[in-house]
Amino acid sequence: MDINGPRYTSYPTADRFHGRFGEADYLQALADCAAQPAPLSLYVHIPFCENICYYCGCNKIITRDHGRSGRYVDYLVREMRMVAGRLGARRAVVQSHWGGGTPTFLDAAEMRRVMDAMRAHFDLLPDGEHSIEIDPRRVGDAQMALLAGLGFNRISLGVQDFDAEVQQAIHRVQSQAETRAVVDAARRLGFRSVSMDLIYGLPHQTPARFAATVEQVLAMRPDRLSVYSYAHLPHVFKPQRRIDERALPAPAEKLDILVGTIAQLSAAGYVYIGMDHFALPGDALAAAQREGRLQRNFQGYSTHAGHDQLGFGVSSIGAVAGRYVQNARTLDDYYGALDRGALPVMRGLATSGEDRLRREVIGALMCNGVLDVAALEAREGIDFAAHFAVELAELATLAADGLVRIEPARIEVTPLGRLLVRRVAMVFDSYLRADAGRAAQAAAPARDADAGTPAHTPAHTPAEAPLRYSRVV
Template sequence: MSAPNTPSASTAFDRHALADFRSLAGRIDGNGPRYTSYPTADRFHAEVGDAGYRHALNACRANAPAPLSLYLHIPFCENICYYCGCNKIITKDHSRSARYVDYLSREMAMVAGQLGERRAVMQSHWGGGTPTFLDPGEMRAVMAALHQHFDLLPEGEHAIEIDPRRVTDDRMALLAELGFNRISLGVQDFDPEVQQAIHRVQSFEETRSVVLAARRLGFQSVSMDLIYGLPHQTTARFNATVDRTLELHPDRLSVYSYAHLPHVFKPQRRIDAAALPPAGEKLDILVSTIERLTAAGYIYIGMDHFALPGDDLAIAQREGRLQRNFQGYATHAGYDQIGLGVSAIGAVAGHYVQNARTTDEYYAALDAGRLPTVRGFETSADDHLRRAIIGALMCNGTLDIAAVEAEHGIDFATVFAPELADLDRLAEDNLVRRTPARIEITTLGRLLVRRVAMVFDRYLRADAARPRPAPAANDAKAVPIARYSRVV
């Protein structure tokens, strides 16, 4: 665990930038991608299936012995949280998870067989759902299968998402025994009225117990998730949640924006829309949270991520090793990511691949001897170039134009003339500074970095240029790409 850090001027966020953010956010910070991938997941298509994934795995095999990242999706939850947009199965029937573990192991064997040898893994992450829905025997079985087919490096990051309401000290000891060295726990809000409204009642004491256990057991990092924009939240009430969170001193914090989309996510229909904070109050909550976390010593990593200066995420940012993946910001760049389980997304050898979203489809594919991939995307040279640019801006806040030209054999000003014109307009709002040699994100621009990254999204530019028919009177509004979910 990182040692407590005293607040310093170097971590406190520029108040002038926050004031400008208040005035700009409503005008230019519309819905847009989070760029956990480029192209984004809404561009995936069904033409990439089993054959396409096998082709990608063969290409990855040729890149051995480079280490991999792994993501495992465990979709089960005992209770529903009304705000959640993740792919989950609500059940108390643990026989369903026993069957799932069997098929998950079969998928591992198929993927590892295609890779040809037991590959090293530098990063692994169990997400959900609630991975700790699995009973101890099932968790041991999944980990045994992983060790059979992959080499989980002890110096790597091995994380799991947990529900503090369902984890005892014994279960925490098991997680440590199995080799997890990082935990991520959902909090969302400590206010009892907010918790009742979102159907997630979780006491501060339950959360503190898990954090203290992690410290006793030597976990390297504890990450906590908060959500702003939930029913009954106000700036003052959310500040109280931030106070309680700071008492626990997590190494990392994610502060997500809630998007109310009841026409997409049925559980959200149980949330009283009239109780949601208005846009101005929601913005005030975010600004206040950034001020208070950075004043308390947290580094603003970007988007919705914060970390203590001694945490690996902050160190990776300082050293230029930060990257975006399907879990948000990550510490190791350049690794192919294998996705395992229903709806899991992988990024392998220039291909994005996503598994079937339902267990029935997932099981049927594996029974037929097929990898359960149902959609994906094969990236082009242009996609690769733009992904590198977007990643550099979102992770490092700067782009060395000469380095991009040398690596990709292009004249930047010619290829990106329309994009540079758009950047100059953003420069008028002090989001970027541009010279012929470099593009730099300003302090204000870091708060609106998605808006800067969108300039280089060729697909969004094509969408904007395409004529649109007038909507029918009863058409639903377009669904924003950004929402609370770890897999978009």
């Protein structure tokens, strides 16, 4: 089980996107979206950070030159105007999220410009979820008041770990006091939800040390918690080369940290939503799970994942009318496309009927822990056992390991399986299965060496493979 695997914030996953999908495909997706005027979700990517965190695998630009963000905002506003112009009437937005990078790298005037552009082109519903990622080291009371005034009602705080040795090892020193100050300000200002991010598997972490961090977090009582598994991929993310691999916890110890954290948070009254998400019983995520409405999108578990999502900014990803689309990864490419009057599409994917079927299966297992096979057969007009014969054979192995229970009319993820639910989901990923088949064929002796048969290659490059991936354990 100790392998890298997709987080399934989309299916197919982002490493399957390809460059043959271009601006014309996105424009057609926007036209199809315009024909179905349902509420939207928006994602805005702000790539700038003042300091580098060694563990980070996000698309970011490390700089202390705040002058760079002014130009970026100019282009961000231009992109919003171009996309909105393709949608016709001003569309309602039920969910928006600013991520990064560090979105609060922008100064007050720049943040107002971005929000003004969003409101000019879209109707941000006041009862929707409007969130922003915050670095507590860079935000004070004045900035928090600004965010509240702009209409944000949810914040997400990066914490990772409060242990001093761990913080030094990952180059992110952040005190409990400055974190609590932001949380207290959010409460005073009426933010509906405070979420915190932790990472386990970092250097020098042990079950006892991480439990101490969790205790400090619990004292602040965040509404939601994300406890992510660290994926050490120094060959892909250069900053990770500064992390001492010898200080990383062993896989068994890492699993102990996860199991201990689940027990600790459960004892404190949090609901284990799944994989790496926890929420208080009164939170919208917990309610969605109880009612069978929980879904996943590029921000993880969500109550609004069924809506088309528009992505703005460098490297952002959208999901529009059955297509995935990703923007250019570099500022030069992003600016260059917009200067030409083109949308900055780098790659994407048009999903097939089979993709959508498998996305439904994976989503049901990861979000609700149960797949109603009989209902799926009736809805999709398939014979599940025949359609997924290979998958059911592999799933039987996981059932023997206690991860799932298989019945004729349903598949249920066990409590143990919830810890490794991505491993269960991977069974239904036809792209991973195709990769494995190609790898096996390439490793086998050539049947006709004289024919010069070309070796099969994976559908993605090594640089793309880790996108949206982390350790299953």
